[in-house]
Amino acid sequence: xxxxxxxxxxxxxxxxxxxxxxxxxxxxxxxxxxxxxxxxxxxxxxxxxxxxxxxxxxxxxxxxxxxxxxxxxxxxxxxxxxxxxxxxxxxxxxxxxxxxxxxxxxxxxxxxxxxxxxxxxxxxxxxxxxxxxxxxxxxxxxxxxxxxxxxxxxxxxxxxxxxxxxxxxxxxxxxxxxxxxxxxxxxxxxxxxxxxxxxxxxxxxxxxxxxxxxxxxxxxxxxxxxxxxxxxxxxxxxxxxxxxxxxxxxxxxxxxxxxxxxxxxxxxxxxxxxxxxxxxxxxxxxxxxxxxxxxxxxxxxxxxxxxxxxxxxxxxxxxxxxxxxxxxxxxxxxxxxxxxxxxxxxxxxxxxxxxxxxxxxxxxxxxxxxxxxxxxxxxxxxxxxxxxxxxxxxxxxxxxxxxxxxxxxxxxxxxxxxxxxxxxxxxxxxxxxxxxxxxxxxxxxxxxxxxxxxxxxxxxxxxxxxxx
Numbered sequence: 001x002x003x004x005x006x007x008x009x010x011x012x013x014x015x016x017x018x019x020x021x022x023x024x025x026x027x028x029x030x031x032x033x034x035x036x037x038x039x040x041x042x043x044x045x046x047x048x049x050x051x052x053x054x055x056x057x058x059x060x061x062x063x064x065x066x067x068x069x070x071x072x073x074x075x076x077x078x079x080x081x082x083x084x085x086x087x088x089x090x091x092x093x094x095x096x097x098x099x100x101x102x103x104x105x106x107x108x109x110x111x112x113x114x115x116x117x118x119x120x121x122x123x124x125x126x127x128x129x130x131x132x133x134x135x136x137x138x139x140x141x142x143x144x145x146x147x148x149x150x151x152x153x154x155x156x157x158x159x160x161x162x163x164x165x166x167x168x169x170x171x172x173x174x175x176x177x178x179x180x181x182x183x184x185x186x187x188x189x190x191x192x193x194x195x196x197x198x199x200x201x202x203x204x205x206x207x208x209x210x211x212x213x214x215x216x217x218x219x220x221x222x223x224x225x226x227x228x229x230x231x232x233x234x235x236x237x238x239x240x241x242x243x244x245x246x247x248x249x250x251x252x253x254x255x256x257x258x259x260x261x262x263x264x265x266x267x268x269x270x271x272x273x274x275x276x277x278x279x280x281x282x283x284x285x286x287x288x289x290x291x292x293x294x295x296x297x298x299x300x301x302x303x304x305x306x307x308x309x310x311x312x313x314x315x316x317x318x319x320x321x322x323x324x325x326x327x328x329x330x331x332x333x334x335x336x337x338x339x340x341x342x343x344x345x346x347x348x349x350x351x352x353x354x355x356x357x358x359x360x361x362x363x364x365x366x367x368x369x370x371x372x373x374x375x376x377x378x379x380x381x382x383x384x385x386x387x388x389x390x391x392x393x394x395x396x397x398x399x400x401x402x403x404x405x406x407x408x409x410x411x412x413x414x415x416x417x418x419x420x421x422x423x424x425x426x427x428x429x430x431x432x433x434x435x436x437x438x439x440x441x442x443x444x445x446x447x448x449x450x451x452x453x454x455x456x457x458x459x460x461x462x463x464x465x466x467x468x
Contacts, residue, residue: 113208116179120208128206128214131449132240135252136214140394141236142176145406147382148254148394151316152176152236153410155256158315159234172258175221176236182220183211190223191332192360203439206240206251214240218257219332219375226364231261231371236378242441245448245458247390254378260304261361261371267300279370280358287327290334292358297370301355302335305372309339309353316385317341332357333373343384350384351376388416390456428461 111122115136141148156174163171184207187193188200198204199216206214215221218235225233235257243249268274277296285291289298306325314321322342326349330336333354340347353374361371379391386405388394393401393416400419407414440460447455 115181115208118181120181120212123209125202125207125210127202127445128208129445129449131445131452132206132214132251135238135395136180138395139177139238141238141254141378146394146402147386147388147405147414148378150405150407150410150414151378151382151385152256154316155312156234157410158312159258162311163232172232172234172260173230174234174236175225176234178221178235178237180215180238180240181208181212182215184213186223187213187215187217187220190360190363191219192357193331197331203441204242206242216241217375218255219373222257222259222332222373223360223364226259226261226361226366229365230259231366231369232259234258242439242445244440245444245455247392247456250379250391250395251445251448253391255375256378257373257375259356259371259373260308261356261366261369262301262304263369267297267370271300279368285334288335290355290358293355293370298335298355301370301372305353305355305374306337308372309351309374313339313341313350316381317343328352330354332360348384350380386414386416389418392456 109123109126112119113122113126113128113133114120115133140146141152143149159172160170165171184200187205188197193199205216208214215237217239218237221235225235235255237255238252239255240252243251264277264279267279268277271277278294279297280292281294283291289295293301310323313323324340324342324347326338326340328336328338330352333356336352336354338349339351339353340349342348351374353372356371356373358370361367361369379394382388382394383391396402398419404416405414444458447458
């Protein structure tokens with residue numbers, strides 16, 4: 001059994017029933033509301049995905065019949081007639097229902113999906129929902145005065161001012177319009193993520209097919225930019241990961257990635273007897289360094305990385321910020337760290353970083369250099385800085401939301417003012433699941449496809465497995 005929550009002002013009293021998980025056996029759904037609990041047993045329906053229960057509780061029977069006219073071989077029996085419509089909701093207009101094509105969560109092998117002007121053949125790995133596809137190309141980080149754009153511009157401004165090249169031009173170049181469609185080699189292999197690694201699972205990623213996917217991180221562009229000869233750059237873009245439904249998670253979010261490489265001269269400049277120091281050696285890997293790095297080189301790269309990030313968060317959050325570093329693991333950096341800040345008395349993780357794996361740097365053609373990399377989530381920073389409580393608000397086109405960030409100075413402080421004072425509406429549903437080939441993220445994608453962002457949260461309350 002799971003619980004779904006949304007706002008009464010948005011739900012318009014329609015109730016979502018998801019039937020796509022019914023494959024071989026009948027599916028029983030219990031959908032309870034304060035006004036009208038009812039139970040709908042449903043027989044097995046090959047090819048049948050889901051339908052909408054109507055807006056007015058009093059009209060549930062009518063809406064089910066309407067659904068049956070559109071779907072063959074499905075028998076639905078109401079075992080309890082719904083009644084007791086809440087006052088004040090009897091005259092709302094019925095919300096439009098999605099077309100059947102919007103329900104497809106995965107393409108049939110042999111078909112083709114077109115994305116950003118390019119065709120991609122579908123296969124058994126294709127698992128893109130129309131809901132997610134509709135987000136591709138929105139590029140919230142490039143929409144002027146959007147809160148994510150404000151964060152991006154503040155970071156850019158800081159790097160442009162703080163890090164200047166030999167000729168007075170910015171040291172870091174910025175790439176914020178790279179295509180989110182990448183190869184699996186770019187997203188995984190180039191970053192030394194081995195075959196069979198859990199991060200490659202279909203249940204966690206959006207695949208166009210076996211060779212192409214929507215990037216799961218902006219790190220997917222690291223190798224290409226290094227191979228092009230760049231040694232200091234920022235990459236900003238939308239990234240895609242299948243995830244749970246709540247106020248902190250969304251299948252599309254935005255990352256900002258930074259990479260900087262150092263030659264021997266650049267790293268040891270200003271260090272006493274620096275000309276005698278070396279970047280590389282052949283030794284053993286430890287918790288503190290890679291086998292190819294000297295301890296002197298590693299310490300200087302780590303120091304520069306942490307100093308760079310401390311300056312950045314001080315620019316964003318102000319002076320007097322308490323910072324701590326937590327050791328962690330990433331396949332493409334070692335040593336690796338997460339940065340946490342103490343904000344309003346609470347320790348918050350804001351980014352991940354580390355010394356780049358030399359194998360990655362070498363494979364991109366920069367064998368004579370060492371470097372660092374970090375990545376941060378724009379939504380995470382914006383939610384902290386602007387006091388935005390729900391990640392889905394970033395996709396709002398409501399002027400009441402967007403006008404709050406229409407500021408003349410990108411560094412101006414903004415505190416988000418809530419749009420709704422309505423309490424949440426909670427509905428419980430229960431259903432049978434197939435015994436094989438099921439992932440919780442499959443269900444979350446179905447809910448998002450039908451209910452959109454109106455479904456604020458989905459919680460697993462209980463589960464039961466028959467002993468037979």
